[in-house]
Amino acid sequence: MSAISSHSLQYLYLCENKLQGNVPDSLFNLVNLTELCLSGNWSGSLHFPLFSKLQNLEGLSLSGFSSLLLGSSETNASFEFPSLLELQLLQVDLTDFSRISWRFPQLNTLELSENKLEGKMPKWIHDINSLEFLELSYNQLSSTGQFPWHDLQYLDLSFNLLTDDNISFICNQSVLETVNLSHNKLRGIIPQCIANSSSLAVLDLQINKLHGTLPSIFPRNLITLNLNGNQLEGRLPRSLYNCTSLQ
Structure with missing residues (x-):
């Protein structure tokens, strides 16, 4: 891809192509860019x-990079993305995932699925207080850690290696609507x-190692409930009759 010189450019969509070569340095001179998809x-x-x-960047989507370096050559460098609302890094070979130092004061959507992320969820994600949509499926994460997001509406951690004993972090969330923790190794009850969780509409816990009996009461707004492939026992609670939207 050749150099880009239009400094007034605000929207650049180059996804769903077969571009090759190096990303031109001129791209980072597009100071008015608000949307970028590569x-x-x-x-x-x-x-x-x-x-x-790119201080005005609000949406950034990257995929297909063989070597996307998250850190910096500068020691202890910290970077801020003041306007970014949506960040999507799909199928990229991420490095230094847990050691980076980023600040996203306004980020509400974070998608890092289909990568090789492993270990505990890093602190920099926990520090994004504005998150509403978090997608980390198809990775190798082992633990969620704390749950600090009060505005989160969508959470997908399916197809990881989560082994947490306690999933009560999904309780007392006033706006959480979708929780997908399927295809992990979650234990406990x-x-x-x-x-x-009064707003919860989708709860998918299938293919884990959960045991014990079911809760006596489920949220009334449930539309989807998937619990197969666990070690649950006992009777179905009568409260499920109150979930009139259940499909």
Whole structure:
């Protein structure tokens, strides 16, 4: 891809192509850019912190990068993305995932599915207080850690290696609508406090190692409930009759 010189450019969509080569340095001079979507078989490495130069960027989607470096060559460098609302990094070979130092004061959508992320969910994700949509499926994460997001509406951690004993973090969430923790190794019981999740509409816990009996009360707004492939026992609670929207 050749150099880009239109500094007034605000929207650049190059996804769903077969672009090759290196991302031109001129891209990071587009200071008025608000939306950027890149995908392709890019060669060479790309330092993600370079995108922090685009201070007006609100939406960023990257995929197909063979080597996307999340850290910086600068020691203890910290980067802020003041306007970014949506960040999507799909099928990229992420490195230094847990050691980066980023700040996203307004980010509400984060998608990092189909990567090789492993271990505990890092602190920099926990620090994004504005998150509403979090998609981390098809990785190798082992633990969620704390649950600090009060505005989260959508959570997908399916197809990971989660082994947490306690999933009560989904309780007392006033706006959480969708929770997908399927295809993990979660242990413990389904907490009784789940009834407090008044907005919960989709709960998918299939293919885990959950045991014990079902909670006596489920949220009335449930539309989808999937619990197969666990070690649950006992009777179905009568309260499910009150879930009139259940499909």
